[in-house]
Amino acid sequence: xxxxxxxxxxxxxxxxxxxxxxxCSIAHPCQKTGSFQGRVLQxxxxxxxxxxxxDDNATSTQANIDLASLVEGGQVSTRSKKMKAxxxxxxxxxxxxxxxxxxxxxxxxxxxxxxxxxxxxxSRVLNKGDIFSAQxxxxxxYNVTNTKNDKKAVYDVVVPDGGQxxxxxxxxxxxxxxxxxxxPREGEVTASVGVAFVIETPSAVHIDMYKNEKGKLISSxxxxxxxxxxxxxxxxxxxxx
Amino acid sequence: xxxxxxAVSEAAFTNLFEGVRDNFTASKSDSxxxxxxxxxxxxxxxxxxxxxxxRDDNTVLIKELDIVYDPLSLTLGLDIPSICVGGQCIxxxxxxxxxxxxxxxxxxxxxxxxxxxxxxxxxxxxISGSFEVxxxxxxxxxxxxxxxxxxxxLAGVPDKWNFYxxxxxxxxxxxxxxxxxxxxxxxxxDWIVDTLFGWLPxxxxxxxxxxxxxxxxxxxxxxxxxDDVSEWxxxxxxxxxxxxxxxxxxxxxxxxxxxxxxxxxxxxPLPIPNNGLNPILIPITDVTIAVSNTEAVITAxxxx
Numbered sequence: 001x002x003x004x005x006x007x008x009x010x011x012x013x014x015x016x017x018x019x020x021x022x023x024c025s026i027a028h029p030c031q032k033t034g035s036f037q038g039r040v041l042q043x044x045x046x047x048x049x050x051x052x053x054x055d056d057n058a059t060s061t062q063a064n065i066d067l068a069s070l071v072e073g074g075q076v077s078t079r080s081k082k083m084k085a086x087x088x089x090x091x092x093x094x095x096x097x098x099x100x101x102x103x104x105x106x107x108x109x110x111x112x113x114x115x116x117x118x119x120x121x122x123s124r125v126l127n128k129g130d131i132f133s134a135q136x137x138x139x140x141x142y143n144v145t146n147t148k149n150d151k152k153a154v155y156d157v158v159v160p161d162g163g164q165x166x167x168x169x170x171x172x173x174x175x176x177x178x179x180x181x182x183x184p185r186e187g188e189v190t191a192s193v194g195v196a197f198v199i200e201t202p203s204a205v206h207i208d209m210y211k212n213e214k215g216k217l218i219s220s221x222x223x224x225x226x227x228x229x230x231x232x233x234x235x236x237x238x239x240x241x
Numbered sequence: 242x243x244x245x246x247x248a249v250s251e252a253a254f255t256n257l258f259e260g261v262r263d264n265f266t267a268s269k270s271d272s273x274x275x276x277x278x279x280x281x282x283x284x285x286x287x288x289x290x291x292x293x294x295x296r297d298d299n300t301v302l303i304k305e306l307d308i309v310y311d312p313l314s315l316t317l318g319l320d321i322p323s324i325c326v327g328g329q330c331i332x333x334x335x336x337x338x339x340x341x342x343x344x345x346x347x348x349x350x351x352x353x354x355x356x357x358x359x360x361x362x363x364x365x366x367x368i369s370g371s372f373e374v375x376x377x378x379x380x381x382x383x384x385x386x387x388x389x390x391x392x393x394x395l396a397g398v399p400d401k402w403n404f405y406x407x408x409x410x411x412x413x414x415x416x417x418x419x420x421x422x423x424x425x426x427x428x429x430x431d432w433i434v435d436t437l438f439g440w441l442p443x444x445x446x447x448x449x450x451x452x453x454x455x456x457x458x459x460x461x462x463x464x465x466x467x468d469d470v471s472e473w474x475x476x477x478x479x480x481x482x483x484x485x486x487x488x489x490x491x492x493x494x495x496x497x498x499x500x501x502x503x504x505x506x507x508x509x510p511l512p513i514p515n516n517g518l519n520p521i522l523i524p525i526t527d528v529t530i531a532v533s534n535t536e537a538v539i540t541a542x543x544x545x
Contacts, residue, residue: 006347009326010445027331027340064343093332099345133342135326139444159447164454172329172342191448192326194342213444 006100013209013218015134018124018147019104020067023135023194025097026107026123027062030054033090035112036120037083040067040105047071051085052094052109061092067105068098096123126199133172135194139213142189144182147204151181155207157189172196177203247539254301254537255293257502261406262288262306264500267491273481277463279318280477284310286488288368299373299532300409306368308413308488313360315477317429319463321437324348324452348449354437356429363419364478366485368492370411374537375497376404376528378507390508390522399508402528402541403501408493413485418471426470430460509543 008022015024030036033054040048048070052063063086070084088094096107108119125148126132136142136157144153155173160166170190176183178200189195197205212218249257265288272281291306325346330338381398393399434456438446446456453459466473478484508522515521528541 005349006345009345009347010441023326023345025342062340066343093340095340095343097343097345099343131331131340133331135342135345137326137347137445137448139448159444159451163451167451170329172331174331192347192452193329196331 015207017132018204021103027131058089063088141211153182153185277320365417372406403504406496
């Protein structure tokens, strides 16, 4: 009796905005019309590419882009015909998320006709208008750090009493992330519903469990770091294959 | 034309009936799809006990003929809902939600879980009915068209007068579904929950429990047990599968057409030594049977 379990979702105790893992998402407002090439990176390695067309005439105001699916689908060709394309109405939000796997992805957007130029968006540093969300599911106490200004917060993830009714009524804890720090700096987060950080200052938000559901201290950072390969094959002319 | 008469006592008649009864076996399997629930069963049926009451109205009343369900296995297949998180709004506006979190499934069961349940001996039911004893002249299917009566007799494929119990009415009563069925099905629910979720750490199980609104409740809701498990099981076999109608029809057909109470050859070989010569075959015609509360009397014309 095969059961498909999103193993990573149950194991994850680390959620970083600059290394997106399962159940994390970044909403980025796309104010400028144009065609953008998206790149998904793991460390420095490009593992998937996609197209994002932002257009006044598009109907969708939210484009959900699952980085895990792109990587699993081997979407790494640079030929635009082979790349998965998403369309979004100007002013809408591109929502980058990871549905499964360890992830640790960085996502970048560049103008399509200038692929070598500086990214117009990189999840390495979030800026005003971006929203970083983490649907933490494992109960426990989590440390939160904005590594760009070293501001900190602490949140407790709990399964609420009241069962399904309470779960359905729960909303994400909304946190403002400014140069003054996190607001609120402490709070309770409903498991699986999570927390959303409204970014107002350059940020890289790190959420790390430091006490599990039994109150036991854990060293999550040591166990969750991804190894960066010592060798990465250089990109060939015509793209990765 | 000579007429012969043969009487069968109620005790002898009962012995004949028991022979027919004990030879009855049947099996059936079927499955139904109820959406989130599929149910399949496999049943073997035999008959036991039963009382024979010969009556003056030329009928035979058979009562309390037990139907034994052995084996009776039920396999329930459940479509457990996927457990997904997300979908909440993270940027509400006066015009609606500007950004909604994606829904991400953390658990899926594919294909659905199946739980086999042994229900041997759980259901007790019995058949009662009124029968007329009907004589029927039948040719052996192995008899060739060119065969004479003598050829057929010598080849062991003679014609026969067979006496069948032809039902006037037949009814089945589900007299009991053992109380243990409640425990059996509760155990099945527990097994499903343990198989699907038992290996999860307790915090994850608590979370899944909260998301689904109770694991046991979800499984019971899919099974649609309601308050009375016995009634659920009875409805499943009676209404959904039509098992009891099937058995009644099968028993009726068996007694009326498949297996006679008794029979004899026609023409009838005279039971006298033939000293190596061909046997003497006597035609038997116009066979009738009259049942009273003490005996069944068979009359027939003998000779051409």
